[in-house]
Amino acid sequence: MDKASQTRAAQLLHHRSAGLKKGDPISLPIVPAATFHLPEVAGASHIYGRNGITTWEAVEEQLALLENAPCVSFPSGMAAISAALMATLKVGAKLIIPADGYYVTRVLSEVFLAPFGVEVVQIGTAEYAAYDFSGAAVVYLETPSNPGLDVVDIAAVSTRAHAAGALVIVDNTTMTPLLQRPLDLGADLVVAADTKAPAGHSDVLFGHVAGRDAGLMARVRDWRRLSGAVPGPFEAWQVHRGIETLEVRLERMCASAGVIATRLAAHRAVANLRYPGLASDASYAISKAQMAGFGFLIGFELLDEARAERFLSECPYIVQSTSFGGTHTSGERRARWGDKVAPGFIRLSVGIEPLEPLWAAMEVALNS
Incomplete structure (x- = not known):
């Protein structure tokens, strides 16, 4: 992790101190x-819980430090994605989304946005490099893609x-702002599911939208207030606590993932391994240029x-879960959700377990 990321991690631990x-x-x-005491409205710091409460405002301050941009928090990653799309689209608009990205974004676009008059165009992540964006209102990308881990050059696409x-919206869930900063690379909005690594303990749903355009962020904030898609105070507290250890967890997770990816690539049972941190990976050059680390996700x-x-099922240190970024190493056969991957494809999210016991357990399960 670079020096700037380390400085941001230190700042977020003390953002309330002053x-x-x-x-x-x-x-x-x-x-x-x-509700709040309101003998008169003028000058009141808080009016109604749907407009804002101090607990989730504190999380937004943390996230704003990480993103170096204003942030609006939501009760889930999909609530954040929905808000970003609703703030930037209208009837007749053309939306570009990844055909190989998070499948729920595709379902939302097909089932709700398309019937409302939005033209939804799906392209593969690899196609963004040369695709003609003429006529598009929003170019939505996810990098690295989930689950295939293809990488987009954010600056070039933007x-x-x-x-x-x-406009450009980037789903940065797989990397977090500590490892990749889409706004610095030209994106207009960033969306993320803080359910994953930022909260980190697989016990809360949360998300955020970040952006530096005041008009766009005002629309995002209005969508939250008017739709009622607001986070709860206890959930916000959980995320705030999780973010305080994000940097130290990521450091171990990414370091372990790099070693495990190298060992998996050399194992006779493993094929078509993807990890952006391997020099042999098709995405390595772009990843090295635009990331401060290579992440904790491996596909094989x-x-x-x-x-x-x-x-x-045989590896005792892998939990079978459909999420990622938690303290526990988790794995899932993604074809069961309809992703366009091989039947034997596994998305592995490396956790904070000590490396060697984790690898030893994986190796036994692979060899069996």
């Missing part, structure tokens, strides 16, 4: 208020999309569905 008074709690208080008159194939399921 405002603390003698006797104030160091830990963020949970404020479960829906330049071409802007030249065509389109075993012979078939049965072999993949057996590996996942």
Whole structure:
């Protein structure tokens, strides 16, 4: 992790310090208020719980430090994605989305946006490099893609999309702002599911939208207020606590993932391994240029569905989960969700377990 990322990680741990008074709690208080004392409205810091409460505002301050941009928090990653799309699209608009990205974004676009008059165009992540964005209102990309881990050159795509008159939204869930900074590379908005690595403990749903255009962020904030897609105070407190250890967790997760990816690539049972940090990976050059680290996700194939399921069930240090970024190493055979991957494809999310016991358990399961 580079020096700038380390500085941001230090700042977020102390972002409340300057405002603390003698006797104030160091830990963020949970404020479960829906209503506030309002003898008059003018000058009130808080009016109604749907407009804002101090607990999730504190999380937004953390995220704003990481993104170096204003942030609006949401009760899930999909709520954040929905808000970004609703803030930037209208009837007749053309939306470009990745055909090999997170499948729920595709479902949302097909089932709700298309019937509302949005033209939805799906292209593969690899196609973004040369695709003609003429006529597009929004170019939405996910990099590295989930689950295939293809990488898009954010700066190059943003330049071409802007030249065509389109806004650029980047789903940065797989990397977090500590490892990749799409806004610095030209994106207009960033969306992320903080359910994953930022919260980190697989016990809360959360998301955010970040951006530096005041008009766009005002629309995002209005969508949250008017739709009622607001986070709860306890959930915000959980995420705030998780973010405080994000940097130290990522450091181990990414380091372990790099070693495990190298060892998996050399194993006779493994085929078509993808990890952006391997020099042999098709995405390595772009990843090295635009990332501060290579992440904790690895994609690879075993012979078939049965072999993949057996590996996942026999490894005691892999939990079978459909999410990623938690403290536990998790794995999933993604074809069961309809992703266009081989039947034996596994998405592996490396956790914070000590490396050698984790690898030893994986190796036994692979060899069996």
